[in-house]
Every structure is written in C-alpha cells, then in structure tokens.
Amino acid sequence: xKVNLLVFILLMALLNPPRACAQMPFKDFLxxxxxxxxxxxxxxxxxxxxxxxxxxxxxSGIPIWFAFDAQxxxxxxxxxxxxxxxxxxDGTGEYLGFQLYRDEPLTKTDHADFELEDYxxxxxxxxxxxxxxxxxxxxxxxxxxxxxxxxVDAYSxxxxxxxxxxxxxxxxxxCYTLWHMVHGPIHSEILKILxxxxxxxxxxxxxxxxxxxxxxWAIGFVKRYSEYHxxxxxxxxxxxxxDDNLLSKQALNYFESDYLNQPEIQKKLASAFDKFPHQRQFxxxxxxxxxxxxxxxxxxxxxxxxxxxxxxxxxxGYVYNLIRSQxxxxxxxVESIKRFLNxxxxxxRTLTKRxxx
Amino acid sequence: MKRRxxxxxxxxxxxxxxxxxxxxxxSQKNPNSLDEPSxxxxxxxxxxxxxxxxxxxGIAAAISSxxxxxxxxxxxxxxxxxxxxxxxxxxxxxxxxxxxGIMKELxxxxxxxxxxxxxxxxxxxxxxxxxxxxxxxxxxxxRLHTKVVAAYKGAGNKLEHVVTEGFSGxxxxxxxxxxxxxxxxxxxxxxxxxxxxxxxxxxxxxPASLMAIIAGLNEEELVADGLMGPKGGTTEDSKRxxxxxxxRAGMDGSYSMPTMFAIRPGLIAMMANHQYGMSxxxxxxxxxxxxxxxxxxxxxxxxxxxxxxxxxxxRIVTTGAQIGIREARRVHGLYTxxxxxxxxxxxFDDAVCRVTFNVDxxxxxxxxxxxxxxxxxxxKPYDIPLRSLIAKDVNGLMMAGRCISGDFFAHASYRVxxxxxxxxxxxGQVAAKASLENKLPQTIKL
Numbered sequence: 059x060k061v062n063l064l065v066f067i068l069l070m071a072l073l074n075p076p077r078a079c080a081q082m083p084f085k086d087f088l089x090x091x092x093x094x095x096x097x098x099x100x101x102x103x104x105x106x107x108x109x110x111x112x113x114x115x116x117x118s119g120i121p122i123w124f125a126f127d128a129q130x131x132x133x134x135x136x137x138x139x140x141x142x143x144x145x146x147x148d149g150t151g152e153y154l155g156f157q158l159y160r161d162e163p164l165t166k167t168d169h170a171d172f173e174l175e176d177y178x179x180x181x182x183x184x185x186x187x188x189x190x191x192x193x194x195x196x197x198x199x200x201x202x203x204x205x206x207x208x209x210v211d212a213y214s215x216x217x218x219x220x221x222x223x224x225x226x227x228x229x230x231x232x233c234y235t236l237w238h239m240v241h242g243p244i245h246s247e248i249l250k251i252l253x254x255x256x257x258x259x260x261x262x263x264x265x266x267x268x269x270x271x272x273x274x275w276a277i278g279f280v281k282r283y284s285e286y287h288x289x290x291x292x293x294x295x296x297x298x299x300x301d302d303n304l305l306s307k308q309a310l311n312y313f314e315s316d317y318l319n320q321p322e323i324q325k326k327l328a329s330a331f332d333k334f335p336h337q338r339q340f341x342x343x344x345x346x347x348x349x350x351x352x353x354x355x356x357x358x359x360x361x362x363x364x365x366x367x368x369x370x371x372x373x374x375g376y377v378y379n380l381i382r383s384q385x386x387x388x389x390x391x392v393e394s395i396k397r398f399l400n401x402x403x404x405x406x407r408t409l410t411k412r413x414x415x
Numbered sequence: 416m417k418r419r420x421x422x423x424x425x426x427x428x429x430x431x432x433x434x435x436x437x438x439x440x441x442s443q444k445n446p447n448s449l450d451e452p453s454x455x456x457x458x459x460x461x462x463x464x465x466x467x468x469x470x471x472x473g474i475a476a477a478i479s480s481x482x483x484x485x486x487x488x489x490x491x492x493x494x495x496x497x498x499x500x501x502x503x504x505x506x507x508x509x510x511x512x513x514x515x516g517i518m519k520e521l522x523x524x525x526x527x528x529x530x531x532x533x534x535x536x537x538x539x540x541x542x543x544x545x546x547x548x549x550x551x552x553x554x555x556x557x558r559l560h561t562k563v564v565a566a567y568k569g570a571g572n573k574l575e576h577v578v579t580e581g582f583s584g585x586x587x588x589x590x591x592x593x594x595x596x597x598x599x600x601x602x603x604x605x606x607x608x609x610x611x612x613x614x615x616x617x618x619x620x621x622p623a624s625l626m627a628i629i630a631g632l633n634e635e636e637l638v639a640d641g642l643m644g645p646k647g648g649t650t651e652d653s654k655r656x657x658x659x660x661x662x663r664a665g666m667d668g669s670y671s672m673p674t675m676f677a678i679r680p681g682l683i684a685m686m687a688n689h690q691y692g693m694s695x696x697x698x699x700x701x702x703x704x705x706x707x708x709x710x711x712x713x714x715x716x717x718x719x720x721x722x723x724x725x726x727x728x729x730r731i732v733t734t735g736a737q738i739g740i741r742e743a744r745r746v747h748g749l750y751t752x753x754x755x756x757x758x759x760x761x762x763f764d765d766a767v768c769r770v771t772f773n774v775d776x777x778x779x780x781x782x783x784x785x786x787x788x789x790x791x792x793x794x795k796p797y798d799i800p801l802r803s804l805i806a807k808d809v810n811g812l813m814m815a816g817r818c819i820s821g822d823f824f825a826h827a828s829y830r831v832x833x834x835x836x837x838x839x840x841x842x843g844q845v846a847a848k849a850s851l852e853n854k855l856p857q858t859i860k861l
Contacts, residue, residue, distance in 0.1 A: 375552055
C-alpha cells in the first residue's frame with residue numbers, strides 16, 4: 059500500500075516526532091527520502107493493537123529500509139515505563155539501526171538515561187545476529203535475589219556475570235527485548251516480504267545494483283530456490299571475481315558439492331579460475347578436493363593455467379591434491395605434469411617428482 | 416661417573432666436539448673465563464635461504480621461501496615446529512582473521528584435521544603435526560633440537576654463515592639470505608645488529624607467561640559460574656571472577672586477569688601468571704622464571720581444587736616446554752614502526768601485513784595492577800612495511816615476527832602470532848627472490 063510521503067511525514071511529525079535525541083550517533087533514517095509502503099503486521103506481545111512494517115523504496119523499487127515502531131511496556135523494579143523507538147533493517151533484511159522518539163531516551167534499571175557509549179554498545183549487540191542472547195531464556199539473564207518475588211518483571215537483579223560484556227550495564231532487559239525484536243518474528247516477516255517479492259525481473263535488478271549486499275541477498279535467494287539456478291548460475295559465477303570479499307566468498311559458497319560434482323560447472327569454474335581472487339582460488343581447490351570426482355578436463359585446464367604462469371606457485375600443491383589415480387590414466391594429464399619436472403622452480407620440480415612417484 | 420669414563424662415554428656417543436673442549440680447555444690463565452681452542456667447524460650444507468626459529472613467523476617464512484623456488488632450511492631449538500603455538504601451548508591465534516595466504520591455509524588444515532574447536536582455538540599437538548606436513552610438502556629441510564650460537568659476516572658486511580649447536584655438535588651453515596624468526600632476535604644479535612629493548616623510559620619489558628593445559632573442568636559449569644564466557648571463550652568478567660577465586664584459594668596471583676578457554680570438550684587452556692622483569696636475554700632469568708611460573712601454576716591449581724565445586728577435579732595435564740616471552744630485542748631495521756603509525760593507521764607502498772590488534776601492554780610490574788592496558792595508544796588498523804623486516808646494520812638478514820624493527824608500543828600490538836605469519840610469508844618471498852637473483856632484500860619489490 060503506497061502512501062504519499064509528505065502526508066506520512068506530516069503524520070509522523072504530529073504523532074511521533076521523528077527527531078532523534080541529541081546524543082544519538084546514528085542516522086536520521088526517518089528523514090530519508092523515497093517511496094513509503096506500509097505492510098500490515100500484528101505482533102501480539104506489543105502494546106499497539108495495529109502495527110505496520112514500513113518500507114522505504116528508491117525509484118527502482120529497491121528497498122532502502124524497513125522500519126518498525128517498537129512500542130513495548132518494560133517493567134523493572136515494579137516501575138513500568140514504555141520502551142518506544144524505531145527499529146530499522148536494510149533492504150536485505152539485515153539490522154540497520156534504531157532511532158529514538160524525541161525526548162524519550164532509553165533508560166536503565168536505576169532510571170538513568172543511556173549515555174552515548176551505551177547506545178553504541180546497544181547498536182553493536184543488536185548488529186550481532188549470532189549473539190549469545192539468541193539461546194538464552196530471559197530468566198537466566200539476571201541473578202534473582204533470594205527474597206525477590208518470582209514474577210520476573212517485578213525485581214531488579216544483577217546481570218549474570220558471564221553475560222555482562224554482551225549487555226549494556228543495568229539495561230539487561232532492554233537489550234534482551236530489543237535483540238529479540240530485531241532478530242525475531244518481525245525480522246522473519248521482513249524476510250518473507252522480500253522472498254514473496256522476488257522473481258526473475260527483481261533478481262536481475264538486484265544483480266545490477268552497485269551495493270554488493272543486494273547481490274549477496276540474490277545469491278542467497280537463488281540458493282534457496284533452485285528453479286532460478288539455470289538462469290543465474292553464470293551471473294553468480296561472475297561474482298566470484300568481485301573485489302568485495304563477502305560477495306566473492308558468498309558466490310563461491312553457492313557452489314556446494316551437488317553443483318561442483320557436475321562436469322559442466324567444474325569446467326566453467328576452472329576456466330574462470332585465473333580471474334578469481336587468490337584466496338578464492340585456494341578455497342575452490344579445497345572444495346574440489348572434497349568432491350567425489352574431479353574431471354580430467356578440470357585438471358587439464360588448471361595445469362595449463364599453471365604452465366602459462368596464470369596461477370601462483372603456492373596453489374600447485376592443492377591442484378596436485380585433486381589428481382587421483384584414475385586421472386593419471388589420462389596420458390594428456392601425465393604429459394602435462396611431466397613438463398614441470400624441468401620447471402625453473404625447485405619446489406615445483408620436487409612436488410612434481412613426488413606426485414609422479 | 417669418573418671423568419675418564421665420562422669422556423669415553425661422550426666420545427662413544429659421538430659428542431667429540433664437547434669432549435675435545437673439556438680435554439683442551441684452559442681455565443688456568445683467568446679463573447673467570449675459558450679460552451676455547453680454535454677449531455674447524457664443518458659447513459653442513461649450503462642453502463639459498465636459512466630461517467632461524469621455527470615459530471609462527473619462521474614456518475611461514477620457510478614455506479613461502481621454498482615455494483618461491485629457494486633451497487630453504489629452518490632451524491629450531493626445540494623438538495617441534497610452532498614455537499609459542501606448540502612448545503609454548505598458546506592454543507589461541509590472535510589477529511589471524513583477515514590474514515590471507517599461509518594463515519588461511521593453516522586454518523583450513525587445522526579445521527580439516529579436527530585441530531580446531533572454535534574459529535581460532537587449536538589443539539597444540541595437532542598443530543605440530545600440521546606444521547610438519549606443510550614444511551615437508553614444501554620441501555624444506557627442517558632441523559630440530561638445534562640452536563644458533565654464532566653468526567659470521569663476509570664481504571660487503573653480508574651475513575654468510577651461522578653456527579649451531581645440537582645433537583650433531585657444532586655445525587656451520589651457509590646461505591645467501593638469512594631470516595631471523597627467533598622471536599628474541601638472537602640471530603641478529605649474534606650478527607652484530609643494533610636493537611632496542613623495553614620501555615623507552617624505564618627499559619622494563621613485558622612479563623612472560625607460562626601456559627598450562629587443564630583437565631577435569633566442565634565447560635558448562637565454568638560458564639554458569641561466570642569463570643568462562645559463552646562458547647568456551649573468555650570475557651573481562653570471567654577473568655575477574657577467576658582472579659577472585661584464585662584469591663579465595665589463598666593466593667595473590669601474579670596476573671590479575673587470568674584466562675581459561677576451552678580447546679575441546681574436557682580440555683581447557685589456562686594463562687594465569689606473569690613473570691615480571693624477566694630478561695629474555697639472560698638464561699638464568701628465563702630458567703628461574705620458568706620454574707617460578709610452574710610453581711605458581713601448580714600451587715594455583717591445587718588451591719582452586721581445594722575449593723571444590725567446579726574445580727574439584729581440576730588437574731594440570733602439562734605446562735609449556737617454553738615460557739611465553741612477550742618481549743625481547745627489537746632489531747634495528749630500515750624502517751621502525753612507531754606508535755604514531757598505529758595512531759594514524761599508517762599505509763605503506765611496501766606493506767606486508769595489516770595489523771588490527773590493539774596495543775596490549777601487560778603490566779610491567781605487579782604494583783601497576785598486574786593486568787594489561789594500551790598505555791593510552793589507540794591503534795587504528797595499520798600496515799607493517801617490508802623495510803621494517805630488513806636489518807639495518809647487517810646485509811643479507813631479514814626479520815619476521817616480534818623481533819622486527821618497531822618501538823615499544825608498536826611492538827605491543829604487532830607482536831601477536833597472526834601478524835607473525837603474514838610477516839614471515841612476505842619475508843620468505845623476498846628472501847627467496849633476493850637469493851635466487853643474488854641481490855639484497857632491500858632491492859626486491861614485492
């Protein structure tokens with residue numbers, strides 16, 4: 059459902075002024091320009107009866123962010139107060155940041171306002187999708203004083219020692235609650251919105267984006283929905299050459315053993331091998347080593363590349379590790395290897411001699 | 416055993432150089448010194464590159480040198496490769512994450528051999544084996560149980576020979592290029608290089624620590640008790656808690672931030688002591704520090720065990736064969752990495768390693784708190800230039816690892832082993848190229 063941006067901003071200004079607290083170090087997400095879309099969403103544990111996941115898109119229809127107005131009542135020390143702030147995820151569903159309501163700083167157990175470093179720490183811990191908070195029950199967050207009421211929200215206890223580094227001091231419950239909002243059902247809903255939207259055309263648009271995170275998301279999607287494999291396999295292979303380490307790595311990791319065991323895939327990857335970053339070359343050889351079969355053609359291509367100095371000498375040992383006894387029945391491979399018995403590099407000569415022995 | 420019988424036994428066991436010294440040495444002229452007779456020492460082999468010191472920097476230097484086509488040897492004073500990783504039982508590789516090349520290869524092999532319990536915590540025994548395999552595959556001549564005791568220069572102030580002592584007695588080795596990866600800068604000192612040592616104002620050095628491998632502890636119990644962080648790791652709070660437990664056991668621990676982390680289920684590594692003021696250049700001090708550290712660790716574990724609870728079955732499996740030395744010589748190089756380089760996040764055209772570890776100065780004395788700190792130097796990720804790996808005072812000599820050219824604060828950051836591997840790899844490549852082209856390392860471009 060599209061809403062006029064100006065109307066929305068005016069509405070927000072009246073209801074929830076989107077200006078962040080003065081001490082906040084993060085972006086003014088709500089002030090960004092784009093086309094706003096509302097996705098109805100119902101989260102039972104939250105205070106508001108009707109909620110929306112908001113999405114801001116650019117003119118190409120690519121999401122800039124998703125946002126959720128997190129309103130929740132937090133009770134500590136028998137004193138309840140609302141926890142109000144906006145949470146943001148990027149266009150691939152990764153946590154992006156948060157923005158406070160005007161004049162509503164986050165507070166701690168003793169009602170002291172969060173300091174700048176507390177916000178920074180909160181942001182860092184919310185950014186960690188693998189945080190230890192993931193598998194911890196709320197009850198184990200704090201140490202319960204022996205005389206305390208058994209009602210969890212009704213006491214203030216010391217944060218468990220082993221968890222202190224993962225939480226903002228005196229704000230364990232706030233951290234825990236927000237982490238589970240950022241990485242919980244709302245996040246799942248955003249991922250579902252993205253998945254539902256994906257089709258050939260949308261994926262092509264994503265692969266055209268300069269920001270590598272969209273291409274990473276598209277690779278992940280194609281991996282989950284193999285019906286798109288045929289159309290995008292070459293595009294994904296091309297991403298291995300990319301300078302962005304995460305993108306390049308994710309593109310290579312797309313090729314698991316089921317694909318890598320296919321001769322055509324092996325041949326294509328081997329043919330592009332000299333264009334891959336050095337570290338990816340190692341990783342591809344290690345992946346191939348784990349395959350049931352490395353085809354003669356794959357090995358021949360790699361040996362030829364080495365002969366032409368197109369790949370570095372530190373990879374040769376791992377290329378040789380791919381060669382099994384059945385490959386050595388191929389005379390072309392044996393002849394190709396024998397050339398290296400007279401190589402100028404002592405290491406290459408020694409390694410080759412050992413292989414042929 | 417009578418003297419004559421002893422000499423006979425030594426002669427039969429092939430220790431002729433030693434027996435001849437005993438037979439002919441003359442301490443009559445000056446009671447405080449011994450005039451050793453001059454002798455001819457056999458040159459056992461000639462290499463393109465010799466790497467002295469088989470620790471993290473050394474193995475990387477030797478592997479990359481050999482792969483680059485240079486006939487390479489590595490000389491190690493203990494009975495295995497790996498240095499502080501293995502004989503020192505460090506069990507934890509710091510600042511390894513973004514290091515490409517040999518570091519990544521090593522991590523891959525450790526994972527493949529089940530030597531790694533988590534991303535960076537490894538089993539020292541499997542590390543030894545893995546390093547042996549990597550060096551054998553590269554065709555390196557590995558000499559264990561052998562210590563460099565002298566170095567001799569030839570024409571052009573160029574290092575030409577090192578002399579070693581080991582099971583074969585005294586031997587001389589020739590190479591075109593040498594790499595000092597001894598950690599303490601022993602080879603460079605023998606060769607006559609200048610060096611710095613300790614804090615610029617006081618000369619004090621960082622303390623040494625002896626690692627212990629512990630059995631009889633339950634990881635989940637330790638986490639529940641706050642003695643270990645989640646996932647077998649360590650946190651500031653878990654260190655403080657362990658220190659308070661050591662105090663409860665009646666000991667004033669020398670290190671106020673002791674650490675325990677899980678290597679694999681049932682096996683814990685512990686770093687819990689500081690030996691203050693120990694000079695790594697003084698054999699007596701190193702010996703005494705090792706004995707004191709082992710004594711402290713045993714008393715500490717006995718005390719903790721007496722507390723019962725999580726500690727009830729705690730036992731030391733083994734302590735390091737070598738004490739972990741944080742700081743020794745910083746050999747003068749063509750460039751000296753400084754605190755300013757860290758603060759500014761320096762970049763160099765001849766960069767060989769990007770360091771991301773902070774300045775980590777362990778208390779120089781117990782009264783300074785017994786923990787660690789950055790001495791107010793806030794480091795940004797910075798580069799180590801190749802020039803700081805090339806000796807200034809002697810030609811044909813490179814360094815890699817913690818003995819490279821840097822100031823006290825920079826050293827406190829780059830000294831960790833992930834960086835040593837990257838430096839070693841670069842030094843090995845340059846040394847190989849220099850040796851094969853009969854040039855000096857400073858003329859080689861990476």
